Amino acid sequence: MxxxxxxxxxFWTEFRENKVAVFALAVVVTMIxxxxxxxxxSPQNPYDLANLSLMDSRRPPGFVGSGGxxxxxxxxxxxxxxxxxxxxxxxxxxxxGLAAGFVSLTIGTALGITAAYLGGRIxxxxxxxxxxxxxxxxxxxxxxxxxxxxxxxAQLIGALxxxxxxxxxxxAYGAAKAERGKDYIEAALATPLSGRLVVWRHLLPNxxxxxxxxxTVQIANSISLEATLSFLGLGLPxxxxxxxxxxxxxxPYMMSGRYWISVxxxxxxxxxxxxxxxxxxxVRDQFNPRLRK
Amino acid sequence: MxxxxxxxxGLSTHFFTRAGVVKAVNGVSFDLARGEIMGLVGESGSGxxxxxxxxxxxxxxxxxxVEGSIKLNGVELTTLSxxxxxxxxxxxxxxxxxxxxxxxxxxxxxxxQMKLAIDAHERVxxxxxxxxxxxxxxxxxxxxxxxxxxxxxHEFSGGMRQxxxxxxxxxxxxxxxxxxxxxxxxxxxxxxxxxxxMRALARETGTAMVWISHDLxxxxxxxxxxxxMYAGRIVEExxxxxxxxxxxxxxTAGLIASLPAMAKPGAPLNQIAGSTPSLLSLPEGCPFSxxxxxxxxxxxxxxxxxxxxxxxxxxxHPVGQTAPEPA
Numbered sequence: 001m002x003x004x005x006x007x008x009x010x011f012w013t014e015f016r017e018n019k020v021a022v023f024a025l026a027v028v029v030t031m032i033x034x035x036x037x038x039x040x041x042s043p044q045n046p047y048d049l050a051n052l053s054l055m056d057s058r059r060p061p062g063f064v065g066s067g068g069x070x071x072x073x074x075x076x077x078x079x080x081x082x083x084x085x086x087x088x089x090x091x092x093x094x095x096x097g098l099a100a101g102f103v104s105l106t107i108g109t110a111l112g113i114t115a116a117y118l119g120g121r122i123x124x125x126x127x128x129x130x131x132x133x134x135x136x137x138x139x140x141x142x143x144x145x146x147x148x149x150x151x152x153x154a155q156l157i158g159a160l161x162x163x164x165x166x167x168x169x170x171x172a173y174g175a176a177k178a179e180r181g182k183d184y185i186e187a188a189l190a191t192p193l194s195g196r197l198v199v200w201r202h203l204l205p206n207x208x209x210x211x212x213x214x215x216t217v218q219i220a221n222s223i224s225l226e227a228t229l230s231f232l233g234l235g236l237p238x239x240x241x242x243x244x245x246x247x248x249x250x251x252p253y254m255m256s257g258r259y260w261i262s263v264x265x266x267x268x269x270x271x272x273x274x275x276x277x278x279x280x281x282x283v284r285d286q287f288n289p290r291l292r293k
Numbered sequence: 294m295x296x297x298x299x300x301x302x303g304l305s306t307h308f309f310t311r312a313g314v315v316k317a318v319n320g321v322s323f324d325l326a327r328g329e330i331m332g333l334v335g336e337s338g339s340g341x342x343x344x345x346x347x348x349x350x351x352x353x354x355x356x357x358x359v360e361g362s363i364k365l366n367g368v369e370l371t372t373l374s375x376x377x378x379x380x381x382x383x384x385x386x387x388x389x390x391x392x393x394x395x396x397x398x399x400x401x402x403x404x405x406q407m408k409l410a411i412d413a414h415e416r417v418x419x420x421x422x423x424x425x426x427x428x429x430x431x432x433x434x435x436x437x438x439x440x441x442x443x444x445x446x447h448e449f450s451g452g453m454r455q456x457x458x459x460x461x462x463x464x465x466x467x468x469x470x471x472x473x474x475x476x477x478x479x480x481x482x483x484x485x486x487x488x489x490x491m492r493a494l495a496r497e498t499g500t501a502m503v504w505i506s507h508d509l510x511x512x513x514x515x516x517x518x519x520x521x522m523y524a525g526r527i528v529e530e531x532x533x534x535x536x537x538x539x540x541x542x543x544x545t546a547g548l549i550a551s552l553p554a555m556a557k558p559g560a561p562l563n564q565i566a567g568s569t570p571s572l573l574s575l576p577e578g579c580p581f582s583x584x585x586x587x588x589x590x591x592x593x594x595x596x597x598x599x600x601x602x603x604x605x606x607x608x609x610h611p612v613g614q615t616a617p618e619p620a
Binding site for chain 1: 409413
């Protein structure tokens with residue numbers, strides 16, 4: 001009832017009750033920190049080709065290489081220390097996931113709310129385009145976009161945004177349409193308050209809960225979509241491997257017993273995505289009490 | 294009564310639907326003096342809500358005010374532009390809606406919403422806005438109002454939320470408030486509190502009110518004047534006490550007879566036989582005639598308003614008078 005009981009605090013109190021979600025959140029935070037400080041915690045800089053020695057390539061976990069330190073998770077075909085490569089790969093994956101997630105959140109929300117607020121022909125135009133796009137599989141769209149735009153981080157983010165903004169647009173539209181019909185929006189629109197103010201103060205804040213839920217899920221999705229594209233060889237250049245690229249690099253050696261090159265980056269990717277999804281599920285449950293048991 | 298704040302003449306609001314023209318409001322006229330509370334009574338679909346929306350120019354397509362005049366403080370509202378109307382809404386004339394949950398933004402504190410409502414019409418400092426909001430919340434009976442400004446709508450009960458909505462409607466000291474069944478969603482004891490509050494506020498602030506309700510018992514305790522609507526028309530109007538004691542129109546008489554308080558305990562409740570006619574195809578003449586026990590052949594033509602001693606009715610065969618009034 002007082003100031004200490006802010007919506008955020010209440011949210012956190014409830015979140016804390018789910019131990020699994022708290023653990024998952026800790027995992028996500030740890031992975032983000034590892035990614036942020038990859039160059040500090042890694043024994044080797046995997047992007048510095050001068051550092052790499054082909055003599056060290058494809059060595060199993062525990063091997064002591066020419067650098068004089070133990071490769072805890074072994075090395076990849078280029079002689080990179082896999083642990084370092086995973087930390088750096090995490091950085092790229094998280095960067096791209098977050099960037100693509102936030103850009104599509106912004107574009108999608110803007111489109112969805114515009115459609116719901118303005119209504120009429122503009123609404124029909126925007127939402128039919130979104131529907132049309134949602135009828136294609138995201139991976140297909142992303143593939144076409146990468147083929148059109150070429151390789152590189154920005155291009156990859158562009159492709160992921162093109163594949164994903166539609167989910168945000170749909171969600172924002174649905175939420176905004178429901179709020180639009182409520183009396184307080186009607187009342188605000190009946191006064192000289194500017195439309196911009198009504199959208200920012202009334203409409204948008206009330207659409208955020210579902211958008212936060214979709215955002216967490218979509219960030220995990222764009223990370224795995226990026227990994228898929230990289231695995232297919234359509235992602236980033238080989239010199240800056242993301243997690244998907246690392247898995248792809250090790251794939252040819254799977255059958256010859258050098259499992260670690262693919263498996264460890266794969267495990268890192270799975271842990272990251274599962275953790276984000278567990279956090280996302282808890283957030284969704286809290287915003288939508290009807291789903292609670 | 295010489296200079297009414299709100300004067301409505303021959304107001305007709307029709308909805309042009311695919312199925313035909315729905316005459317939701319059909320020639321409604323009334324005057325409202327400063328500080329006066331008028332109860333607008335009728336059953337569902339009688340056009341009372343549409344009348345209220347018309348007063349604020351809030352009728353959406355396919356609806357339209359097709360004729361009539363609405364004068365607020367001497368200014369004709371029906372010919373004003375939307376921008377001019379917006380300046381008056383919430384300022385000179387405000388509305389209280391039925392559902393106190395949907396009228397408040399759940400993501401903003403009460404204080405923030407009241408500030409926004411003030412900002413819509415005036416430039417005031419945050420401190421001035423806060424003190425005005427506090428004062429009004431106190432007036433509608435919210436305890437420790439200053440502290441409650443920081444609370445969110447979900448921390449209030451339904452009755453409290455409706456009081457907040459009333460406080461917001463009063464922020465700019467409007468001349469007229471249109472209240473559309475504001476107590477219907479509340480329980481009876483809260484209802485009584487709010488009614489008492491509204492009556493006091495009307496007296497203190499001089500705000501006139503149009504109180505829309507289907508509940509004759511509720512409005513009769515609040516309004517000094519009643520207008521009974523049936524199928525888009527006002528069929529009878531007059532001072533509350535006389536109208537209730539001595540109704541003229543058979544429909545009014547039927548409404549009063551069907552109040553549960555009028556029936557003997559255990560006996561079946563009285564009702565008016567039949568149901569409201571479709572507004573798409575109204576019968577010729579008096580729309581109530583198919584249900585009316587007094588109806589005659591004359592009733593297929595339109596009756597004019599009969600004026601008599603501060604009250605008026607629209608009927609050829611008024612109740613409680615032996616000789617039919619001349620048309």
